[in-house]
Amino acid sequence: MIATFLSLAPASIGGALEFIFTPQDSSVTGGKQVGGFDEVLELTLSQLELTLLALGLSLLVALPLGLYLGHRGSGELFAVVIGNVGRAIPELALIAFMAAAIGVGVLNLTIALAVLGIPPILANAFVGIHQVDRATVDAARGMGMTEFEILRKVEIPLAIPTLFAGLRGATIAIVATATIAPLAGVESLGDFILGENVYGSNGVLAGAIVVALLALTLEFAFAGLQRLLTSPGLKPRTT
């Protein structure tokens, strides 16, 4: 009776922090301890790896296409429709469908996650490049720049805020959805969140805290990278 009560004890911040730093006894693992800094770190790195892999894949697919279409100024409807439809994809259904249709595993999950990252990157790359003042582009062309130089030296620097908005949107979507990776048989911090019977309510809360911190860290990292890549002449004076 007491044991049942304990396992149903509500989670507390203190308990969750304790779970993150020191291994805990669990009622279902047969004496094996769960949680602790090593396991938390391992699952965090696993989720980070998954996120970066998927992000890399979506960048590889969407960025060149978005930049190209934006520079050409064609395919606006395509880019905008992809961007809008992407937002409507239900994450849970996507992961579940990919797992059921093509199987579980890191590769399949990476593809599923990349599907979530492609729309914001593609749409923002298109819009960012396309909205660069045509007079500026003509001036660059008049100075004798090749089309590739125009893209690299004029359009991309001017489109950095929009490009990064897409990248950050994709990152948020991917890191959030990587949390349900255990449903596709891949380990991530979602193991804690979705495994209350193993990790207890403190483990669930601990997982949620670490996922939130991971997402915020990535967001800050990309915000910093954006500042670093913004041309000095374009730094905003007020935000």
Next chain:
Amino acid sequence: MSSPVTPAAVGEVGEGFLKERSSDTLPCQATDALFCWDWAKENIDRYGTPTVQHLELVVISVALGFAVAFALALLAHRRRWLQPPLLAATGVLYTIPSIAFFFLLLPVTGRGRDTAIIALSAYTLQIIYRNTVIGLANVPGSVREAARGMGLTERQILWKVEVPLARPEIFAGLQIATVSTVAIATLAVFAGGGGLGTPIKAGIDFKTNIIIAGGIAILMAIAFGLALLAAQRFWTPWRRAETT
């Protein structure tokens, strides 16, 4: 390499046994088929309640998020120094994955629909807030001065001039927030909030089920997107002449 699940007894066990076990005679839902029309036809009504729950989750969350974000944006429009901290605060709420948010709220609000609604509306704040602030800021100063010259009070300028002219941005924000919320609300099931995530989670390896539930969610998102687009066109008559 997973072979389709075979029910214990399909027809008689005898000469035709092997044939009975083949996918020609098995009920579709026991096979690896992509979509089972017969099953879907018979079971489509199971998705009624989750769909209604989903609709409620989205409407309540977006309405709540809109009320808060719109109020914050009006406040920030008046007191400019509030803009950076409010943008940062809503940005943090936007960045925290909804599924983590559900469980962060568990010790405070417990399992259930309220928890899901709080997390989902927190997610919409940034989009609606930022778009409203941008929309209000985009109102040309000359228009504001003309209104002042006509003798309008500050309050009248806000409600009769600035807010109406900011409608395109406000509606765009509302549309993005609503469509995203329809998709993310499938995760509300993890918070005990119901919705279309419930059937997905219950039959996670049954493709027909996932396609139906996911399809309803996508259709709902598209319907909301188109409805808000129509609303935007209706309430911004001056733009109808300009836009293609």
